[in-house]
Amino acid sequence: MKNQPMPVPISQPPIEIGHGRILHGRALDLLPSLETGGFQSIIADPPYFQVLLDQAWDNSWQTPDDYLDWTLQWVRECKRLLRPDGLLHIFGQLGKREHVWLHLCSMLAREMQFHDMIIWDRAVGYNERSDSFTPQYEMILVLRHENCAKPYFDKNAVRLPYSEDTIQAYLKDNRYKDMQARERHLRKGKYATNILRVPSLKGTSKEKIGHPSQKPLALIHQLIASSTRPGDAVLDPFLGSGTTAAAAEQLGRTWVGIESHPEYVQMAHQRLKAGG
Numbered sequence: 001m002k003n004q005p006m007p008v009p010i011s012q013p014p015i016e017i018g019h020g021r022i023l024h025g026r027a028l029d030l031l032p033s034l035e036t037g038g039f040q041s042i043i044a045d046p047p048y049f050q051v052l053l054d055q056a057w058d059n060s061w062q063t064p065d066d067y068l069d070w071t072l073q074w075v076r077e078c079k080r081l082l083r084p085d086g087l088l089h090i091f092g093q094l095g096k097r098e099h100v101w102l103h104l105c106s107m108l109a110r111e112m113q114f115h116d117m118i119i120w121d122r123a124v125g126y127n128e129r130s131d132s133f134t135p136q137y138e139m140i141l142v143l144r145h146e147n148c149a150k151p152y153f154d155k156n157a158v159r160l161p162y163s164e165d166t167i168q169a170y171l172k173d174n175r176y177k178d179m180q181a182r183e184r185h186l187r188k189g190k191y192a193t194n195i196l197r198v199p200s201l202k203g204t205s206k207e208k209i210g211h212p213s214q215k216p217l218a219l220i221h222q223l224i225a226s227s228t229r230p231g232d233a234v235l236d237p238f239l240g241s242g243t244t245a246a247a248a249e250q251l252g253r254t255w256v257g258i259e260s261h262p263e264y265v266q267m268a269h270q271r272l273k274a275g276g
């Protein structure tokens with residue numbers, strides 16, 4: 001098995017870089033040290049539980065219930081850390097652990113208020129399932145505080161441009177009297193739906209830096225841009241290759257990332273040093 005778990009030192013000095021810091025250690029050990037209500041948005045891409053069978057960090061629970069118990073503990077910490085109008089995003093996928101993910105969603109919908117289920121359409125299928133359609137999407141469960149009627153969300157930050165052909169075709173619609181206003185409106189683009197189509201990273205992608213579960217920057221960008229204002233703080237309890245930190249830096253947000261594996265701590269550090 002690759003990436004054998006390494007003993008994690010109890011306290012490593014944080015790595016300060018850009019507008020954030022990387023904390024080296026386990027999420028459950030380090031989350032309690034962070035400030036209550038300190039984060040506007042949390043992007044959590046946790047171990048999936050027995051999906052990446054060759055990665056020790058994805059296989060360290062004996063049973064699905066052990067994994068669910070662990071999930072509940074870190075989610076409770078994230079709930080404490082989330083601002084009153086903030087959003088908590090949790091990645092998950094079907095496939096080998098379909099029941100665990102479904103139980104996880106149902107369990108967490110009792111713990112916090114369900115807000116949305118975003119589909120990350122990876123544009124190509126990702127495993128050889130012989131008994132059904134080939135899976136092509138992952139899910140992002142979005143939760144808010146139970147007493148939060150309206151979390152912060154900026155739809156304008158995640159507009160998608162219309163193609164020039166589409167704009168020209170719409171401008172032929174003569175029901176609109178003020179065509180200049182109509183064109184200004186069209187050029188702002190359309191609101192993104194909750195199906196985010198962003199191709200997953202191929203081995204040959206320039207962005208790919210060697211983490212087996214690295215998420216595309218363009219995907220994390222959309223989550224952060226929509227759920228935070230400039231200057232807000234973003235938390236990633238499972239930082240991996242540092243995608244959340246890189247996106248937060250590019251968008252002018254502050255951030256904290258936690259990662260337990262020393263190799264990935266270094267990977268994220270080097271990535272941020274090189275500009276993300």
Ligand SMILES: C[S@@+](CC[C@H](N)C(=O)[O-])C[C@H]1O[C@@H](n2cnc3c(N)ncnc32)[C@H](O)[C@@H]1O
Pocket residue numbers: 025026027028045046047048057211213214215216237238239240241242243244258259260261264
């Ligand atoms: C699915 S990956 C995250 C990938 C990341 N989103 C990216 O784009 O690179 C999960 C990460 O969590 C780390 N991890 C596993 N258990 C952890 C724990 N208890 N605390 C913190 N990090 C952990 C793994 O080493 C792995 O890098």
